[in-house]
Each structure stands twice: as structure tokens, then as C-alpha cells.
Amino acid sequence: MSARLASLLPAALLSAVACAAPAAGASEALSVCFNYGCLTQAEVRFSDAQLEELGRMLRRARTPAEEREAIGEAVGHMLAWAGQQSPIGADRGGNYKDDAVYGKMDCIDHATTTTRLLRLLQRRGPLRFHRVLEPALRLRFVLFPHYSALIEELPEGGAERDKEDKEDEADGATPARFVVDSWFFDNGRPAAVMPLDAWLDGESPDDGG
Numbered sequence: 001m002s003a004r005l006a007s008l009l010p011a012a013l014l015s016a017v018a019c020a021a022p023a024a025g026a027s028e029a030l031s032v033c034f035n036y037g038c039l040t041q042a043e044v045r046f047s048d049a050q051l052e053e054l055g056r057m058l059r060r061a062r063t064p065a066e067e068r069e070a071i072g073e074a075v076g077h078m079l080a081w082a083g084q085q086s087p088i089g090a091d092r093g094g095n096y097k098d099d100a101v102y103g104k105m106d107c108i109d110h111a112t113t114t115t116r117l118l119r120l121l122q123r124r125g126p127l128r129f130h131r132v133l134e135p136a137l138r139l140r141f142v143l144f145p146h147y148s149a150l151i152e153e154l155p156e157g158g159a160e161r162d163k164e165d166k167e168d169e170a171d172g173a174t175p176a177r178f179v180v181d182s183w184f185f186d187n188g189r190p191a192a193v194m195p196l197d198a199w200l201d202g203e204s205p206d207d208g209g
Contacts, residue, residue, distance in 0.1 A: 027045045031043050034088050036104065037106065045085065058071070068193045093186050107146050107148065108147055118151065131154060134150065136149075138200045148183070149191075150180070150196065151178050151179075151193075152175050152176070152177045155175070
């Protein structure tokens, strides 16, 4: 808009034109699952300031291992913020300490919610060394299935190599994969990030993993 045209417009109209522009730093919303099996869902919202804080944390990572550590921390922060807006703030690690609590989360709730959180981060760009996959399932015993969010390490070169990495998979190469499991801990604690194979073998953070 030219200065001359702007001088001819009423102040109220100028204000309306300015407000019509998209707001920078809009918040992001998603649904979190709870009460076991994603029986109940609630919408929570993350401010741009919160997401920028997580972005800075993730961008400080210089290696895939450092990014995995930051991912665990980021998921903990996001679940804590979500717990301030929804009943999941009452969630405790495992399935027994909060058995009768409204807002409790089982592994399905955690795997689904954590995958949504990671996809939000991926969509905004902070993940440079990993991509988000569908949740993983382990079956140590038929009666005890366990789910977790899952990420895959990108080859050297990061996101730009994503297409080539998929072609490598078709040729039989297996990229390194890691679970991001927030089920083990109380709400707001960093998620456990561990190699998929170790997790499938039954390893847990209590085992030193």
C-alpha cells in the first residue's frame, strides 16, 4: 500500500487491513489421548513461544545422539504443558500408580499422543537427524502388548537425504530406529529414547536402558 493511499484511508480501515494479515507465531493445537486405549481425547494448545523454546533446544543438537536426547526432553516439556490444560497432568508412570485416576494414560495413549507431538515438531522443522514413523508394537507375551512412538535416524545429510534413504530401504538397508517411550514416567518427565531392538527385547529405563 502506498503512503499516499494510506493517508486517504480512515484510521479504522487501516487497522482492519493490518489485522487481516496472518499473525506471526500462531499457536498449534492437537489432541491428547487418555483413560486407556485413547478412550478420551482433549485438545491442547502450544504457544509459539513454547515451540520456539523447543526448536532452540533441538537445533543445538550437533549429532543424531544429541538430537535423540533433546527429543526425549522436548516430549517431556510438551506433555507437561499439555497436563496443565487437560487431565493428563494426573498421569503416573506405568499402569498401576494411577489406576483409578481420571487422566491416566496407558501405552496406547502415550504412543498415540507422543507420535502426534513428534509430528508437530517434524512439521515445524526442528528435527534434522530423524523422521517420525508409525508407532511400534512389542509382544513379549501374548497378554502384554506394548506400544511406543518410533523415530528413524536419517543418513548423513539429514532431511535432504530422505528420498535416498527410502531407496536404500528398498535395497535391503535398515536405518537405525529408536522408540520414544513416555509411558514409563510420570507426566512431564523426559521420554525414554532407546534402540528399537533393545526395546523389542524387553529393555526398559529401569534396566539401565
